[in-house]
Amino acid sequence: xxxxxxxxxxxxxxxxxxxxxxxxxxxxxxxxxxxxxxxxxxxxxxxxxxxxxxxxxxxxxxxxxxxxxxxxxxxxxxxxxxxxxxxxxxxxxxxxxxxxxxxxxxxxxxxxxxxxxxxxxxxxxxxxxxxxxxxxxxxxxxxxxxxxxxxxxxxxxxxxxxxxxxxxxxxxxxxxxxxxxxxxxxxxxxxxxxxxxxxxxxxxxxxxxxxxxxxxxxxxxxxxxxxxxxxxxxxxxxxxxxxxxxxxxxxxxxxxxxxxxxxxxxxxxxxxxxxxxxxxxxxxxxxxxxxxxxxxxxxxxxxxxxxxxxxxxxxxxxxxxxxxxxxxxxxxxxxxxxxxxxxxxxx
Amino acid sequence: xxxxxxxxxxxxxxxxxxxxxxxxxxxxxxxxxxxxxxxxxxxxxxxxxxxxxxxxxxxxxxxxxxxxxxxxxxxxxxxxxxxxxxxxxxxxxxxxxxxxxxxxxxxxxxxxxxxxxxxxxxxxxxxxxxxxxxxxxxxxxxxxxxxxxxxxxxxxxxxxxxxxxxxxxxxxxxxxxxxxxxxxxxxxxxxxxxxxxxxxxxxxxxxxxxxxxxxxxxxxxxxxxxxxxxxxxxxxxxxxxxxxxxxxxxxxxxxxxxxxxxxxxxxxxxxxxxxxxxxxxxxxxxxxxxxxxxxxxxxxxxxxxxxxxxxxxxxxxxxxxxxxxxxxxxxxxxxxxxxxxxxxxxxxxxxxxxxxxxxxxxxxxxxxxxxxxxxxxxxxxxxxxxxxxxxxxxxxxxxxxxxxxxxxxxxxxxxxxxxxxxxxxxxxxxxxxxxxxxxxxxxxxxxxxxxxxxxxxxxxxxxxxxxxxxxxxxxxxxxxxxxxxxxxxxxxxxxxxxxxxxxxxxxxxxxxxxxxxxxxxxxxxxxxxxxxxxxxxxxxxxxxxxxxxxxxxxxxxxxxxxxxxxxxxxxxxxxxxxxxxxxxxxxxxxxxxxxxxxxxxxx
Numbered sequence: 001x002x003x004x005x006x007x008x009x010x011x012x013x014x015x016x017x018x019x020x021x022x023x024x025x026x027x028x029x030x031x032x033x034x035x036x037x038x039x040x041x042x043x044x045x046x047x048x049x050x051x052x053x054x055x056x057x058x059x060x061x062x063x064x065x066x067x068x069x070x071x072x073x074x075x076x077x078x079x080x081x082x083x084x085x086x087x088x089x090x091x092x093x094x095x096x097x098x099x100x101x102x103x104x105x106x107x108x109x110x111x112x113x114x115x116x117x118x119x120x121x122x123x124x125x126x127x128x129x130x131x132x133x134x135x136x137x138x139x140x141x142x143x144x145x146x147x148x149x150x151x152x153x154x155x156x157x158x159x160x161x162x163x164x165x166x167x168x169x170x171x172x173x174x175x176x177x178x179x180x181x182x183x184x185x186x187x188x189x190x191x192x193x194x195x196x197x198x199x200x201x202x203x204x205x206x207x208x209x210x211x212x213x214x215x216x217x218x219x220x221x222x223x224x225x226x227x228x229x230x231x232x233x234x235x236x237x238x239x240x241x242x243x244x245x246x247x248x249x250x251x252x253x254x255x256x257x258x259x260x261x262x263x264x265x266x267x268x269x270x271x272x273x274x275x276x277x278x279x280x281x282x283x284x285x286x287x288x289x290x291x292x293x294x295x296x297x298x299x300x301x302x303x304x305x306x307x308x309x310x311x312x313x314x315x316x317x318x319x320x321x322x323x324x325x326x327x328x329x330x331x332x333x334x335x336x337x338x339x340x341x342x343x344x345x346x347x
Numbered sequence: 348x349x350x351x352x353x354x355x356x357x358x359x360x361x362x363x364x365x366x367x368x369x370x371x372x373x374x375x376x377x378x379x380x381x382x383x384x385x386x387x388x389x390x391x392x393x394x395x396x397x398x399x400x401x402x403x404x405x406x407x408x409x410x411x412x413x414x415x416x417x418x419x420x421x422x423x424x425x426x427x428x429x430x431x432x433x434x435x436x437x438x439x440x441x442x443x444x445x446x447x448x449x450x451x452x453x454x455x456x457x458x459x460x461x462x463x464x465x466x467x468x469x470x471x472x473x474x475x476x477x478x479x480x481x482x483x484x485x486x487x488x489x490x491x492x493x494x495x496x497x498x499x500x501x502x503x504x505x506x507x508x509x510x511x512x513x514x515x516x517x518x519x520x521x522x523x524x525x526x527x528x529x530x531x532x533x534x535x536x537x538x539x540x541x542x543x544x545x546x547x548x549x550x551x552x553x554x555x556x557x558x559x560x561x562x563x564x565x566x567x568x569x570x571x572x573x574x575x576x577x578x579x580x581x582x583x584x585x586x587x588x589x590x591x592x593x594x595x596x597x598x599x600x601x602x603x604x605x606x607x608x609x610x611x612x613x614x615x616x617x618x619x620x621x622x623x624x625x626x627x628x629x630x631x632x633x634x635x636x637x638x639x640x641x642x643x644x645x646x647x648x649x650x651x652x653x654x655x656x657x658x659x660x661x662x663x664x665x666x667x668x669x670x671x672x673x674x675x676x677x678x679x680x681x682x683x684x685x686x687x688x689x690x691x692x693x694x695x696x697x698x699x700x701x702x703x704x705x706x707x708x709x710x711x712x713x714x715x716x717x718x719x720x721x722x723x724x725x726x727x728x729x730x731x732x733x734x735x736x737x738x739x740x741x742x743x744x745x746x747x748x749x750x751x752x753x754x755x756x757x758x759x760x761x762x763x764x765x766x767x768x769x770x771x772x773x774x775x776x777x778x779x780x781x782x783x784x785x786x787x788x789x790x791x792x793x794x795x796x797x798x799x800x801x802x803x804x805x806x807x808x809x810x811x812x813x814x815x816x817x818x819x820x821x822x823x824x825x826x827x828x829x830x831x832x833x834x835x836x837x838x839x840x841x842x843x844x845x846x847x848x849x850x851x852x853x854x855x856x857x858x859x860x861x862x863x864x865x866x867x868x869x870x871x872x873x874x875x876x877x878x879x880x881x882x883x884x885x886x887x888x889x890x891x892x893x894x895x896x897x898x899x900x901x902x903x904x905x906x907x908x909x910x911x912x913x914x915x916x917x918x919x920x921x922x923x924x925x926x927x928x929x930x931x932x933x934x935x936x937x938x939x940x941x942x943x944x945x946x947x948x949x950x
Contacts, residue, residue, distance in 0.1 A: 037567065043466065101463065101471050103416050103456040115419075115715075116430035118722030142463070146455045208567045216558045219572050220551065226372075227545065 144183030359517025367396030375487030783931025837868030841888025866912025
């Protein structure tokens with residue numbers, strides 16, 4: 001396998017890293033959209049996350065990577081397994097991070113008839129696609145704004161229902177497909193459809209680091225990695241391990257996390273001020289501040305947590321205002337400043 | 348030490364050698380409008396210097412996705428009855444050179460595949476029953492053959508180290524290297540350099556200097572600096588050194604950073620936080636030159652390598668026209684040029700899967716889907732032939748009912764082409780309103796797949812101010828500065844409108860042309876002033892629009908309405924609207940209505 005750049009070696013880009021960590025802690029936040037300049041390490045960060053995440057238990061022999069605990073839905077086979085015997089054999093597997101290339105065809109995304117088996121044995125077998133492989137993991141689409149509409153529809157459908165339903169050429173299959181959608185793109189090259197944008201829980205802007213010292217560090221580390229990946233990864237494995245343990249701990253803490261009423265009210269007020277459509281914004285805001293509190297080892301969600309995730313949870317849900325030229329980040333920050341008083345804004 | 352090495356050639360020929368030293372690391376080169384022989388000479392030199400047996404492939408224009416990514420090898424699959432995959436061009440070029448002609452026309456899927464190959468050194472195939480990953484450590488030779496304002500897509504330009512125009516000197520040097528003796532020598536030297544490359548070290552000071560230089564010239568991409576660093580290593584290796592020296596870093600900065608410059612360095616910036624020094628002399632006519640570096644460092648004494656040295660090197664290597672261009676751009680704001688028009692998809696136009704049907708009357712057979720349809724029945728058909736056919740030797744039995752044909756989407760939204768009269772005194776107002784209307788349209792209709800394009804005409808020609816786009820951010824930036832004034836070349840405007848309309852149609856979008864003018868043509872097609880000829884030419888142009896059945900809307904902005912404007916609208920079979928005081932809001936409403944009507948008519 002190709003060596004993956006360590007997550008903790010990424011210089012700066014704190015917002016993007018935080019967003020990825022939050023969805024890793026609580027996948028129900030629902031995906032991250034990364035907008036940004038070229039060459040800012042968007043793809044690197046997403047791939048780096050793969051090397052970081054704790055392994056997960058999967059049903060041994062299941063083609064869809066079902067959860068032995070049966071959390072969420074199971075595929076038909078696992079359903080049968082669960083009925084036939086009390087114990088299900090499970091193995092540890094890495095959390096999948098699946099790339100969806102723009103050139104992918106529909107049959108590879110949803111899965112299709114296994115042509116080889118059909119031709120050789122005449123058997124109607126289903127060959128799982130990318131949506132199956134991404135189950136319980138991450139589905140990464142680079143330049144998601146350029147993805148063809150009919151593929152976008154497939155993603156939206158699966159993301160909304162948590163399962164993939166295939167009805168093609170005589171195969172009829174339904175299997176669970178819950179994944180965290182991570183997209184990246186440059187808004188100057190094409191707008192994202194609002195329906196798709198809304199599916200992303202968090203949206204972050206990445207920029208080229210503007211401090212020279214930071215850029216120098218980026219170049220140095222990247223160069224060191226290119227020249228000797230193994231040594232570089234060994235050097236950073238300790239830091240990566242620390243992050244991994246923090247994620248594990250945070251996941252455990254999430255259940256018992258308390259959200260005081262006044263924080264709920266603040267979240268609602270913020271969404272109302274900004275006029276975000278629907279409840280999704282508010283929900284994401286709460287979930288991500290819970291995840292943040294859990295990550296930092298706190299027991300209670302505070303205004304501070306809310307404030308730090310507000311921009312990434314809401315900036316892509318604002319109605320476009322032709323008359324207001326201010327960027328959406330500024331608008332979120334302005335609203336916070338109005339509501340919270342003179343607290344300093346997020347950097 | 349090593350024997351005496353020949354001097355390095357000039358930049359053009361040098362890049363070919365450097366790419367051979369680190370083909371995938373440097374990513375490749377954009378050749379700026381090469382002649383056929385130039386491109387070939389460059390490619391041959393690069394290929395000759397690569398390790399023995401390295402592939403060299405050419406990407407045919409209009410390549411299909413299955414050939415780029417790889418797909419099903421139909422012949423073998425049918426013959427053996429087993430799914431056999433075939434490597435695509437990208438995988439076949441692994442470890443070698445991939446020539447991309449007309450790189451500016453590369454469509455989305457093509458360029459993302461190339462970009463992914465450069466990033467990861469591999470290509471992931473997820474097509475038609477195949478899921479594989481192949482090595483694709485390619486070195487791209489992007490031939491930029493654009494006209495006017497198209498550009499090789501920034502996503503690709505950013506990923507390759509060099510952008511060069513081959514000049515006479517470069518060609519001469521490339522030719523000289525073909526002499527057998529010289530050829531052998533260079534091959535040897537490149538081979539040695541390749542071996543040496545992994546051990547070449549770079550002092551941190553040079554990393555800092557490259558970063559600072561990039562910053563001074565407004566090169567924002569971190570990738571550019573990384574490429575410059577790799578380039579410096581390759582230069583050092585080629586010169587037989589084990590550590591990057593000042594001249595290596597200089598050369599790398601010239602080659603990689605200079606073509607990417609977007610601004611001139613702010614003269615001296617020794618300390619930002621000190622109070623401003625005494626005011627500079629007021630009457631300096633020329634813009635200040637980049638300050639020469641402090642002459643404290645003696646030549647031959649390598650001291651703290653300041654960014655100034657590199658900065659000077661880069662400044663000296665800026666292409667001649669670039670300086671003027673940079674200055675102009677600084678005034679206009681925003682970057683010039685545009686990304687090459689992207690056809691929606693190089694793969695299959697606008698695919699919408701397959702349906703059963705016979706491949707005739709222009710319908711194209713979808714082979715794979717046909718096979719899929721036939722596959723489940725093979726057993727049955729083999730054992731019980733429905734009709735007494737001659738014993739078939741075919742491995743796959745395909746019947747009429749298995750046939751599947753490709754489906755395409757007919758139209759994808761509308762492209763509204765604003766053709767705005769930027770001549771005369773009211774130009775500013777008209778352009779301003781058009782701009783407002785465009786922003787409104789984009790803001791409201793981005794959910795639908797509509798695009799907007801703006802052509803301005805004045806003086807002796809037309810200018811595409813905003814190529815078809817649906818990106819509001821981009822439109823805003825481009826529309827910020829619009830020119831105005833001059834004569835009214837109506838005939839040219841008609842031609843430009845037709846050209847854009849047909850291009851939109853080719854891209855699968857329905858065009859709607861919106862003219863915004865007072866109709867007083869006074870420049871003829873051949874550019875000469877004079878009203879009668881100009882009007883005649885304009886009417887002829889309008890008739891051509893009608894002939895192509897392009898939907899149009901003619902907004903007359905003259906105070907009392909203009910007879911000529913009305914005649915033009917009639918000639919193009921367009922709707923005529925008099926709107927002396929066209930406000931952005933009114934215009935937006937009009938255009939929306941026209942869009943609905945145009946779609947209703949069906950073209």
